[in-house]
Amino acid sequence: MITTVLLIAVAIAFGVYVYKFPPKKNPCPCDTPNKICLDYSSSQINELRVDLIHTMTNKYRSNQLDFVNRNTDFLGYNKNDAHSIWFDLITLKKFIYHIEKTSRDLGAGVNRTISDKDLGIRIYYAAYPTKEENWKVKFPDLIDLYSDPNKQLYEHLHTLVMVPTLNIDGKMVDFNPKDTDTYPNGLYDMPGYVVTPFISSPLKTVAMTGSTENDPNNLTGSQNHGNLIPPADPDSEGF
Numbered sequence: 384m385i386t387t388v389l390l391i392a393v394a395i396a397f398g399v400y401v402y403k404f405p406p407k408k409n410p411c412p413c414d415t416p417n418k419i420c421l422d423y424s425s426s427q428i429n430e431l432r433v434d435l436i437h438t439m440t441n442k443y444r445s446n447q448l449d450f451v452n453r454n455t456d457f458l459g460y461n462k463n464d465a466h467s468i469w470f471d472l473i474t475l476k477k478f479i480y481h482i483e484k485t486s487r488d489l490g491a492g493v494n495r496t497i498s499d500k501d502l503g504i505r506i507y508y509a510a511y512p513t514k515e516e517n518w519k520v521k522f523p524d525l526i527d528l529y530s531d532p533n534k535q536l537y538e539h540l541h542t543l544v545m546v547p548t549l550n551i552d553g554k555m556v557d558f559n560p561k562d563t564d565t566y567p568n569g570l571y572d573m574p575g576y577v578v579t580p581f582i583s584s585p586l587k588t589v590a591m592t593g594s595t596e597n598d599p600n601n602l603t604g605s606q607n608h609g610n611l612i613p614p615a616d617p618d619s620e621g622f
Contacts, residue, residue: 419483440622451464465612465613467612469610469612469615470591474591479504482547485560485589486549486560489560489561489566493563497549502547504548505546508541509542509543510540511542512525513539533614536614537611544591547589549566556570557569562588570588
């Protein structure tokens, strides 16, 4: 009798607990095919000492940036080169997601198993080209930029271009996740990826921009124009 009453009490107590504190469902079970789950709660967030960041950014301003600003041939009509670039978090997360998802899916089709440990991003220092007469034909990826009077000031300014990398024989090599022909050896010397003063290419490759959504019809996630300071207001900067 006591055992029966105890079982009933436990069952009622458990039911009340489940009612008040229902189990939470994982919105993205990691064992579900075609899903990418990221949980780094067991890892510590990266931190740097504030004085180190100030030392590094001030050194850049006093050396490289000062040299560029004093050599106005680099900047055209701009008086000061950009010293920072901002990307929104959602754009960065989408870019990383598509690199991993596309590489994993297409890699399986060519008998190549690709995990996140095989992938990376190389960041190139770059500068915006001059807005030429035929810029809409020559640089269609910059239409949103050069159509904005404020962002036309980006001409000549320093920026960044992010390009995915793949571990090929222990070496992190630039590649295009959407082009499996680049999986064996990367982009180097690949037809369509070589550009010289005498050779141009309409081909697109995965790289990165932060100011606008990529056109879903684009062949890549290639992006390279986050918000530059200057010409944007530096009041939001901490360093």
